[in-house]
Amino acid sequence: MQDGPNIVMNQPTDFSGVASNLGISQEELLSALEGPPPDLERTSELLGVSIDDLYKILPPPPIR
Numbered sequence: 001m002q003d004g005p006n007i008v009m010n011q012p013t014d015f016s017g018v019a020s021n022l023g024i025s026q027e028e029l030l031s032a033l034e035g036p037p038p039d040l041e042r043t044s045e046l047l048g049v050s051i052d053d054l055y056k057i058l059p060p061p062p063i064r
Contacts, residue, residue: 018057022047 019029024047032043044051 013059013062015059018059021057022049 015029016026019026022029032046034042040051040054044054
């Protein structure tokens with residue numbers, strides 16, 4: 001058995017927790033992110049959140 005998160009390759013990332021933290025729907029967050037790759041500068045402007053805050057709450061990119 002392995003400790004840590006169970007990472008499944010090629011599975012879409014669940015952004016519902018991030019969206020909830022921002023007070024928006026997952027669909028609104030995904031629309032703001034665009035991509036791939038996501039445009040974090042544009043996203044931060046659209047959502048009124050700093051890029052640093054986005055980096056803190058967004059999950060890391062998937063392992064390929």
